[in-house]
Amino acid sequence: MFHKEGFKSIAFVAIITVICIIAIDKFILTRGYRIITQLLFLIPLLATLFFFRNSKKKIYTNNENAIAPINGTISSITKNKTLHKLQITITPSLFTTRTIHAPIAGKITYVSNGIHINNSPFNAIILVFPSGKNKEKTMDTSALKAEVLQGEPIHFLPFSSKVQLLVPLNSNLIVNLGDQVKSGQHIFSTL
Structure with missing residues (x-):
């Protein structure tokens, strides 16, 4: 609702x-x-x-794949050299729902400037929510659980304009620059 x-x-x-x-x-x-x-x-x-609407949709779950956390367009795919991860930036449009779903099932190990979800086959996937020039929004940790299921709502993107996913370098990306992705329905990475 x-x-x-x-x-x-x-x-x-x-x-x-x-x-x-x-x-x-x-x-x-x-x-x-x-x-x-x-x-x-x-x-x-x-x-x-x-x-603030939160649409109910059928979520695709598969532990071997990582699903898109939010509706939007893939605006950049780069290598993050400091964290040794691939950085995928998803920019949601003004009219999409802002609910962020867990891309993988796992344990939330760290919450500060984003959500770090640790899952043994994928190691860790990090979701970062930048809110301005090189400033990251600090998250409210009270709403988060220690364990999340794939596709479970984990955060709401209020005013930030994009979501950055940091996935391991050995991940096989299925998405390309400019692709439209739907939260919980499109696979963006496999191992």
Whole structure:
């Protein structure tokens, strides 16, 4: 339905919308202007509901593959020399759901600037959420569990514009630059 990180924003916008609609009903006497103005005040509420939606979809699970964590476009594939991993950057569009799903099943071993999921065949896959020029968003660790299943929702991408996946160098990438991927439905890497 809606992601839990959006409940406060949805409640705030809903309260402001109701107050504005009631005030418009009291102070604008012309029926046509009143209805048009009230409908205009519903637009921010509908936009907020659209932004925080969490669609239910069938998730493809297979322990030998890593699935796409978010809907979007593969915008870059590079080698990260400091971590000795392949870095795949997925840029979601404005209209996709922002829920991030676990690409593999495993144990979350570290959470600071991203999520590190450790799984023995894949070693570790790291998801980083940059939020500006070379600054990474610190994550709220209270919502995360120690063990995650493949395809399980693990985070919500609020205002960051992309997700960076760091996978082992020996991974066989199935995606190419510019490919459109769907969260939980497209395989991006195998061993």
